[in-house]
Amino acid sequence: xxxxxxxxxxxxxxRGQQVxxxxxxxxxxxxxxxxxxxxxxxxxxxxxxxxxxxxNKGNFPGRFSGRQxxxxxxxxxxSTLELGDSAxxxxxxxxxxxxxxxxxxxxxxLLVL
Amino acid sequence: xxxxxxxxxxLILQEGANSTLRCNFSDSVNNLQWFHxxxxxxxxxxFYIPSGTKQxxxxxxxxxxxxxxxxxxxxxxxxxxSGVYFCAGTRSPLMEYGNKLVFGAGTILRVKS
Numbered sequence: 001x002x003x004x005x006x007x008x009x010x011x012x013x014x015r016g017q018q019v020x021x022x023x024x025x026x027x028x029x030x031x032x033x034x035x036x037x038x039x040x041x042x043x044x045x046x047x048x049x050x051x052x053x054x055x056n057k058g059n060f061p062g063r064f065s066g067r068q069x070x071x072x073x074x075x076x077x078x079s080t081l082e083l084g085d086s087a088x089x090x091x092x093x094x095x096x097x098x099x100x101x102x103x104x105x106x107x108x109x110l111l112v113l
Numbered sequence: 114x115x116x117x118x119x120x121x122x123x124l125i126l127q128e129g130a131n132s133t134l135r136c137n138f139s140d141s142v143n144n145l146q147w148f149h150x151x152x153x154x155x156x157x158x159x160f161y162i163p164s165g166t167k168q169x170x171x172x173x174x175x176x177x178x179x180x181x182x183x184x185x186x187x188x189x190x191x192x193x194x195s196g197v198y199f200c201a202g203t204r205s206p207l208m209e210y211g212n213k214l215v216f217g218a219g220t221i222l223r224v225k226s
Contacts, residue, residue, distance in 0.1 A: 033212055037154075043199065043216035056211045088154050094212055101146065102212060104156040 001027055004093050004105035012111045018079040021108045025072050025093030031055075032074040033102065034066060037088040046089075049074050078110075086112045115140045115204050119217035126190050126224050134185040134198055134220045142202030145176050146214070147185050150197040159185070159198075190224045197221050 005024045013019050025032050033056075034046040045058040049068035066076040072093075078085055090107045094100040116139035126132055136147075147159040160167050160174040162183065167174050171190075176183040183200055201214040 031212055033214070035214070035216075042218050043201070043214075045213045045215070048212050050211070056213045058213070090154075090156065092156075092212075092214075100144070100212065101158065101161040102144075102214060103158060104148070106153065106155045109154070 004091055004103055006089075006091050006105040006108050008108060009106065010109045010111075012113065013081050014113050015081055015083060017081050018077060019081060019110060020075055020077045021089055021091075021110075023074045023076075023091030023093075023105060025074070025091075026103055029093035029095055029103075030072050031094045031100070032068055032072065033092045033094075034074070034076050035090045035092065036060075037090060037107075038084075038086075043090070046076065081112045083112050086110060115142065115202075115215050117200065117202070117215055117217035119198075119200060119220050121220060122218065123221045124223070126222070128190060128192060128224055128226050130190050130224075131186070131188045132190060132222070134187070134200075134222075136183045136185075136200035136217055138181040138183075138202060141178065141181060141205055142215075143205060144212075144214070145178075145183055145200065145202040147174055147183070148199045148201065149194075150199060150219070152196065156199065163202075187222075190222075192224050192226050195222055195224045 033048040048056040068074045092102040118137045148156040164178040173186040197219040201216040204210040
């Protein structure tokens with residue numbers, strides 16, 4: 001079974017632009033979560049989607065948004081990029097419901113210049 | 114929110130040595146997982162261990178949920194074990210916090226040949 005895939009793997013943007021990242025979960029997984037990893041803040045939870053609904057949200061500004069499609073694929077969008085948004089963005093998927101093992105994708109490295 | 118403390122922050126070992134990594138939680142957690150982050154940034158699942166003991170080759174994990182800590186033992190370390198090790202868990206109750214993983218800051222392990 002294929003693992004979690006994320007596209008693109010690397011991205012360079014400039015301040016003020018917006019970016020969309022994509023995540024395809026493991027087949028059969030309906031929960032998709034997003035995390036941001038930076039050297040200063042470590043790994044932080046952004047949001048979780050389940051059955052096309054945002055189930056949980058971390059402490060990030062409204063510039064960070066996401067959505068989930070009927071096939072469980074998810075996208076996250078960051079608008080009006082700031083230098084501090086440079087990070088590794090990781091997506092994780094798990095089976096339906098809570099209390100499940102989460103499997104992570106390879107991540108998208110975003111550099112904001 | 115819940116705090117996750119990992120120790121030691123850094124560890125340098127000679128190949129063949131054994132080590133113990135520790136993870137303390139400030140409150141009870143569910144869905145405790147251990148990950149190894151590879152050089153490309155992907156989080157590789159090592160153990161899903163909300164309680165009890167599990168072994169996988171040279172790795173062994175133990176979680177004592179009542180005392181809010183988990184241990185990861187690495188025996189006969191190899192250079193390929195180098196990297197960052199994270200523990201993470203979700204808060205209770207599950208139905209409120211879902212799959213939101215709270216991560217520790219990680220332990221950087223360097224194994225020298």
